[in-house]
Amino acid sequence: MPEGHTLHRLAGELQELVGERVAASSPQGRFAADAVDGAVVAGVEAYGKHLLVDLVDVPGVHVHLGMRGKLLRFAPVTGAPMPQVRLRLATPDVAWDLIAPSTCELLDAAGRARLLAGLGPDPLRADADPAEARRRLQGFPGSVGAALMDQSVLAGVGNVFRAEILHALRIAPDRPASRLTDAEVDALWSGLAAMMGQGVADGRIITVDVPPGQDRADVPEAVARRVYKRDACADCGTPVVTSTLQGRTVYACPRCQPA
DNA sequence: ACTGTATGACAAG
DNA sequence: TTGTCCTACAGTT
Numbered sequence: 494m495p496e497g498h499t500l501h502r503l504a505g506e507l508q509e510l511v512g513e514r515v516a517a518s519s520p521q522g523r524f525a526a527d528a529v530d531g532a533v534v535a536g537v538e539a540y541g542k543h544l545l546v547d548l549v550d551v552p553g554v555h556v557h558l559g560m561r562g563k564l565l566r567f568a569p570v571t572g573a574p575m576p577q578v579r580l581r582l583a584t585p586d587v588a589w590d591l592i593a594p595s596t597c598e599l600l601d602a603a604g605r606a607r608l609l610a611g612l613g614p615d616p617l618r619a620d621a622d623p624a625e626a627r628r629r630l631q632g633f634p635g636s637v638g639a640a641l642m643d644q645s646v647l648a649g650v651g652n653v654f655r656a657e658i659l660h661a662l663r664i665a666p667d668r669p670a671s672r673l674t675d676a677e678v679d680a681l682w683s684g685l686a687a688m689m690g691q692g693v694a695d696g697r698i699i700t701v702d703v704p705p706g707q708d709r710a711d712v713p714e715a716v717a718r719r720v721y722k723r724d725a726c727a728d729c730g731t732p733v734v735t736s737t738l739q740g741r742t743v744y745a746c747p748r749c750q751p752a
Numbered sequence: 753a754c755t756g757t758a759t760g761a762c763a764a765g
Numbered sequence: 766t767t768g769t770c771c772t773a774c775a776g777t778t
């Protein structure tokens with residue numbers, strides 16, 4: 494489920510490679526792993542949906558999972574990677590296999606700067622500027638639903654978080670972003686920071702209330718969200734309305750989020 | 753064993 | 766707006 498929370502969680506897990514010399518290989522052959530094979534990992538960071546593995550003395554690796562990408566961890570290392578693995582980064586103790594990413598490329602300092610320049614503030618990053626987020630949201634020339642999906646407005650929000658945060662704040666997706674009140678914009682930022690942060694902690698997106706004592710890991714996927722991919726709104730039971738915006742399905746409750 | 757669909761983003765037309 | 770990447774899984778046959 495690669496929205497921003499997935500990448501930030503992975504970045505946290507990949508800290509185990511920092512300071513380690515890693516063997517790099519590309520069984521699938523579509524990444525020039527020789528260029529980074531044997532390098533020492535200097536740091537791993539997530540910016541929005543992008544993952545940056547910085548290496549000592551050589552360009553870093555830029556990964557974007559796209560819609561289908563996955564990073565799988567094997568510890569101990571049980572054997573050779575599957576043939577479709579784009580990139581394996583491995584130490585003697587652990588292997589990380591990248592499957593089906595939309596991007597896996599070398600990225601030097603200039604490329605990194607160019608990438609980050611195209612991203613809006615990331616609610617999951619401590620160094621993000623909420624005031625900049627407000628400016629970019631209210632300056633967006635379209636609906637708030639479109640704004641939230643634009644990574645140059647906010648980085649890391651995807652289709653699930655869009656649906657759930659707008660529902661949580663009772664904002665209809667087709668409201669013009671320029672007409673959001675200051676209070677709504679601030680609530681979007683802080684609400685996303687909280688919701689996405691919970692996503693990092695859970696390793697998936699759960700927006701329904703979970704009774705104390707119940708393990709969040711036990712919440713079935715089909716009822717983990719309030720409107721996303723639901724037939725009926727989890728809050729009021731009203732049938733969820735779907736529409737299509739720029740090729741993506743938008744979910745909203747017409748009662749909780751009136752136009 | 754198939755078919756349809758998906759959390760993303762880009763290029764082409 | 767559509768096609769593409771070309772995996773994984775849920776649902777259907």
